[in-house]
Amino acid sequence: MQVTHRQSGTRARWMVALVCCGALSAGPLEALAKTTLINLLSKSREAQQVSLVVGKSTVVDMPVPIKRASLADPKIADAIVLSPKQIYVTGKGYGTTNLTLWGQDGQVLAILDLDVGVDLVRLKQQLAELLPDETNIRLRGTHDHVTLSGTVSSEARLSQILAVTEAYAPKKVLNFLKIYPEPPGSKVSSDMQTVTIEVIKGTSVNAVKF
Secondary structure, eight states, X not given: OXXXXXXXXXXXXXXXXXXXXXXXXXXXXXXXXXXXHHHHHHTOSSOEEEEEEBTEEEEEEOSSOEEEEEESOTTTEEEEEEETTEEEEXXXXXXXXXXXXXXXXXXXXXXXXXXXXOOHHXXXXXXXXXOTTOOOEEEEEETTEEEEEEEESOHHHHHHHHHHHHHHSTTOEEEEEEESSOOTTOOOOTTSOOOEEEXXXXXXXXXXXX
């Protein structure tokens, strides 16, 4: 299975309906398709991960024709059959859902776990362009949340990073960035070390100091 990323666009829904409901024949390649299908099924018992971004699409190329496709939650993603071997999947809302594909023999061909989240690739590019010398920033996305970790060089830089990230995940940014080196006066004497333990419960983050 090959996954190719493209920008989402307008599709003729009535043409798609014909492809979905009509009979998809394998033609003279039927024997080859069945052989490939068996090999694929033996490797497709577990769901395969596909990452999506809200408002963007992915074209999934299958090695053999499919007969039927089922999308669990249309609020999270949209799936359009372009051809017997191609499916156009678009991220619609944050969250996870799955897309199940059946082959010509009625057996499950593949199960795709669709994970729709924030566009971390674009966010990383924007931060790299804005602050090229801040190379120790780590980003992690979970649906509509973005977690920041690593180190930055100053309070001003930290404020810039938070402002940019907020544009991608408004009010859902978990900040674990630290300033290094630490600002003057923020160091603790060697005989009085402070240990901070961060407690995360859902989206709430608390810190307990000892």
